[in-house]
Amino acid sequence: MLAIEPEKCTGCxxxxxxxxxxxxxxxxxxxxxxxxxxxxxxxxxxxxxxQQCETPICEIVCPMHAINRNAETGAMIIDDKLxxxxxxxxxxxxxxxxxxxxxTKKTAKCDLCSGEPVCVKFCQPKALQYLDATTxxxxxxxxxxxxxxxxxxxxxxxx
Amino acid sequence: xxxNRKIAHINLSNGKISQxxxxxxxxxxYLGGRGIDMHLLYKHMNPKINPLSPENLxxxxxxFLSGIPCLGSGRCDIAAKSPLxxxxxxxxxxxxxxxxxxxxxxxxxxxxxxxxxxxxxLATDDEITIKDASHIWGEDTxxxxxxxRRDEDDENxxxxxxxxxxxxxxxxxxxxxxxxxxxxxxxxGCIMGSKNLKAIAAxxxxxxxxxxxxxxxxxxxxxxxxxxxxxxxxxxxRWGTMIIYSNTNTTGLLRTRNFQLNRLEDGQDLEPENIDxxxxxxxxxxxxxxxxxxxxVLREGPFAPLFGEGPEYTSLGAFGTMxxxxxxxTILIANHLVNKYGLDTxxxxxxxxxxxxxxxxxxxxxxxxxxxxxxWGNEEAVFDLIQRIxxxxxFGDILADxxxxxIAKIGKDSExxxxxxxxxxxxxxxxxxxxxxxxxxxxxxxxxxHLRSRPAIDMYGLPEDTLKEIYGGPVAxxxxxxxxxxxxxxxxxxxxxxxxxxxxCKFQTVFCAVHAPKWExxxxxxxxxxxxxxxxxxxxxxxxxxxxxxxxxxxxEGFTRKDDNLPERYYKEPTPIGLPVARNKKIDKEKFKKMxxxxxxxxxxxxxxxxxQETLKKLSLDNTLLNLS
Numbered sequence: 068m069l070a071i072e073p074e075k076c077t078g079c080x081x082x083x084x085x086x087x088x089x090x091x092x093x094x095x096x097x098x099x100x101x102x103x104x105x106x107x108x109x110x111x112x113x114x115x116x117x118q119q120c121e122t123p124i125c126e127i128v129c130p131m132h133a134i135n136r137n138a139e140t141g142a143m144i145i146d147d148k149l150x151x152x153x154x155x156x157x158x159x160x161x162x163x164x165x166x167x168x169x170x171t172k173k174t175a176k177c178d179l180c181s182g183e184p185v186c187v188k189f190c191q192p193k194a195l196q197y198l199d200a201t202t203x204x205x206x207x208x209x210x211x212x213x214x215x216x217x218x219x220x221x222x223x224x225x226x
Numbered sequence: 227x228x229x230n231r232k233i234a235h236i237n238l239s240n241g242k243i244s245q246x247x248x249x250x251x252x253x254x255x256y257l258g259g260r261g262i263d264m265h266l267l268y269k270h271m272n273p274k275i276n277p278l279s280p281e282n283l284x285x286x287x288x289x290f291l292s293g294i295p296c297l298g299s300g301r302c303d304i305a306a307k308s309p310l311x312x313x314x315x316x317x318x319x320x321x322x323x324x325x326x327x328x329x330x331x332x333x334x335x336x337x338x339x340x341x342x343x344x345x346x347x348l349a350t351d352d353e354i355t356i357k358d359a360s361h362i363w364g365e366d367t368x369x370x371x372x373x374x375r376r377d378e379d380d381e382n383x384x385x386x387x388x389x390x391x392x393x394x395x396x397x398x399x400x401x402x403x404x405x406x407x408x409x410x411x412x413x414x415g416c417i418m419g420s421k422n423l424k425a426i427a428a429x430x431x432x433x434x435x436x437x438x439x440x441x442x443x444x445x446x447x448x449x450x451x452x453x454x455x456x457x458x459x460x461x462x463x464r465w466g467t468m469i470i471y472s473n474t475n476t477t478g479l480l481r482t483r484n485f486q487l488n489r490l491e492d493g494q495d496l497e498p499e500n501i502d503x504x505x506x507x508x509x510x511x512x513x514x515x516x517x518x519x520x521x522x523v524l525r526e527g528p529f530a531p532l533f534g535e536g537p538e539y540t541s542l543g544a545f546g547t548m549x550x551x552x553x554x555x556t557i558l559i560a561n562h563l564v565n566k567y568g569l570d571t572x573x574x575x576x577x578x579x580x581x582x583x584x585x586x587x588x589x590x591x592x593x594x595x596x597x598x599x600x601x602w603g604n605e606e607a608v609f610d611l612i613q614r615i616x617x618x619x620x621f622g623d624i625l626a627d628x629x630x631x632x633i634a635k636i637g638k639d640s641e642x643x644x645x646x647x648x649x650x651x652x653x654x655x656x657x658x659x660x661x662x663x664x665x666x667x668x669x670x671x672x673x674x675x676h677l678r679s680r681p682a683i684d685m686y687g688l689p690e691d692t693l694k695e696i697y698g699g700p701v702a703x704x705x706x707x708x709x710x711x712x713x714x715x716x717x718x719x720x721x722x723x724x725x726x727x728x729x730x731c732k733f734q735t736v737f738c739a740v741h742a743p744k745w746e747x748x749x750x751x752x753x754x755x756x757x758x759x760x761x762x763x764x765x766x767x768x769x770x771x772x773x774x775x776x777x778x779x780x781x782x783e784g785f786t787r788k789d790d791n792l793p794e795r796y797y798k799e800p801t802p803i804g805l806p807v808a809r810n811k812k813i814d815k816e817k818f819k820k821m822x823x824x825x826x827x828x829x830x831x832x833x834x835x836x837x838x839q840e841t842l843k844k845l846s847l848d849n850t851l852l853n854l855s
């Protein structure tokens with residue numbers, strides 16, 4: 068999965084820029100499938116992108132059955148030929164994971180770049196990482212346990 | 227496409243706005259950003275005007291490569307005739323404004339005249355509107371940006387704003403964007419204030435098409451790897467520019483107590499590691515993989531709660547070493563205050579440090595400073611004076627005019643203590659042990675300034691063969707030496723003129739690492755992004771053209787060789803402390819003159835620093851080029 072750790076994000080927007088250039092061959096934040104949402108005055112930056120949900124609301128609401136999972140990467144892919152541009156997916160996605168192309172008025176979303184997400188390659192602070200959910204889960208657990216471990220280590224060594 | 231972006235001419239007096247595509251011929255000669263700004267400044271400005279008159283131009287320029295995903299490509303160049311120096315006014319700013327202006331369809335704005343009441347400009351897709359800013363006038367630089375976003379009901383509005391300092395025509399008021407980014411030097415915020423222009427907001431959705439997008443992406447990835455693999459960049463990513471302090475304070479390359487000492491004794495609290503007590507993470511400008519500034523939170527004390535970004539190495543000097551303050555917290559508060567009011571951190575600190583020395587030697591006293599005890603390390607006085615400068619209150623009003631105005635009011639005997647060139651304060655580096663840096667600040671077209679050349683590569687103990695390979699001629703590996711240093715300064719000036727014109731970050735060039743991007747990499751990036759082909763020699767010529775047109779501007783304003791000089795103290799007082807490499811060093815006047823001669827020669831200027839006819843011809847700076855608009 069495309070894992071996001073907002074606390075590492077520095078807000079540089081390289082992910083957006085690279086995404087749009089890679090997919091659309093143009094530099095335009097509006098065309099990027101990923102977007103860094105910012106609260107500048109508080110210093111909070113959160114990259115937002117499709118989470119490739121297990122029960123994808125976009126798939127459920129799509130009247131044309133145009134959104135389907137790619138078996139290899141697990142990405143939800145929009146079939147351009149089937150999409151009629153009704154934008155129900157845009158309305159229902161809880162993450163704003165789906166964008167609308169100005170010209171075609173049809174929708175587009177993160178396709179995980181066939182398993183090699185360009186945004187991840189550009190993310191120096193590693194706020195974006197491409198890894199499986201179990202690895203992410205183990206990492207998160209370790210981070211959560213770290214504080215406790217320091218306390219424990221201290222306690223054990225003093226005894 | 228890059229080539230469909232426009233120049234907009236905006237007259238605030240009569241509200242007239244015109245637009246035209248940036249001529250490709252101008253791109254070939256100047257690329258964009260600082261280059262084109264300087265052309266416009268020289269061409270459209272009448273000589274000897276009062277910088278605060280409506281006639282002055284306020285020019286905004288987006289870098290030629292703005293929007294590429296590497297090297298911090300979001301930089302913007304701001305130019306005018308400087309109210310502080312009367313010379314070239316030029317300041318570069320990062321953040322996210324430049325790409326947004328480019329997405330709105332504009333690469334350059336040339337603003338003239340003066341609005342009758344406070345206004346802001348809004349650039350949206352191919353359109354520029356002048357809007358009422360009465361409700362924003364008086365707001366600080368953070369709140370002003372929030373209000374603009376709210377006004378336009380769009381969180382993605384990016385803006386350049388001024389604070390109280392700009393409104394009050396403080397001569398070193400800056401222009402700001404975001405929490406931290408500032409076009410700090412030469413008083414560009416004062417020019418905005420003089421035009422009743424509170425802000426320039428941009429929001430655009432016009433895509434930029436690069437010529438070879440797939441190869442560009444690959445190459446940009448290589449560029450990011452190239453820069454993040456340098457030790458300098460790794461250290462910067464972690465601690466920001468403050469990392470320089472560890473080195474310079476240990477060695478003795480930091481002016482302390484104005485210019486009395488060259489290192490801060492007991493200055494441990496200013497070591498960059500101490501920012502960790504306040505940092506919640508780092509922050510980067512557009513397209514930057516280095517992210518050199520901290521986001522910090524101050525949770526206690528009279529100014530808390532406070533969120534800020536930075537501080538830079540320069541602020542450690544401005545509100546630390548130069549004024550004798552030794553606490554990180556002082557820096558964080560002062561940094562926040564100058565950002566809030568929109569003051570150049572460096573000029574503010576330089577002037578306060580100077581006042582403190584004048585206070586110590588009796589040229590100033592409590593009567594003249596309105597009761598402020600300007601003693602070394604008095605942080606309350608520093609905070610107080612920052613606010614008085616921004617409000618132009620009492621003694622703050624005197625300092626608000628910069629060194630030129632303040633010396634005229636305080637008296638001629640104060641001039642000796644002013645560490646400035648062409649009326650602009652130097653930063654807190656002490657250049658007496660490093661002749662290359664000394665030459666760089668003396669020749670900088672915008673007044674004492676390290677970012678025009680920053681010739682630091684000889685400080686890394688590199689073999690002379692390597693230096694020769696980079697600079698194309700012999701350069702001594704000893705940084706105390708004068709040999710070949712003119713070549714370093716000249717070469718770096720050309721490189722940075724081009725860096726400022728393509729709109730990438732200087733930190734991501736040979737700023738502190740020899741194997742960082744330079745000419746060849748710039749050529750390739752330009753080719754992939756725009757299709758234009760430039761060899762290294764062409765780019766160097768563009769750099770030369772930019773430096774020379776700035777020189778022509780200054781000559782036209784009455785600056786001559788005598789202004790490419792250092793404060794007398796550099797020649798008279800040797801550095802008192804520091805490591806042997808930095809101790810007991812002063813600048814040798816004769817050797818300095820020789821360096822200056824060599825430097826002029828390399829630029830193709832005569833002994834008086836006037837560009838030779840053949841140089842002007844070679845650079846097409848005769849009339850043909852100046853007719854381009």
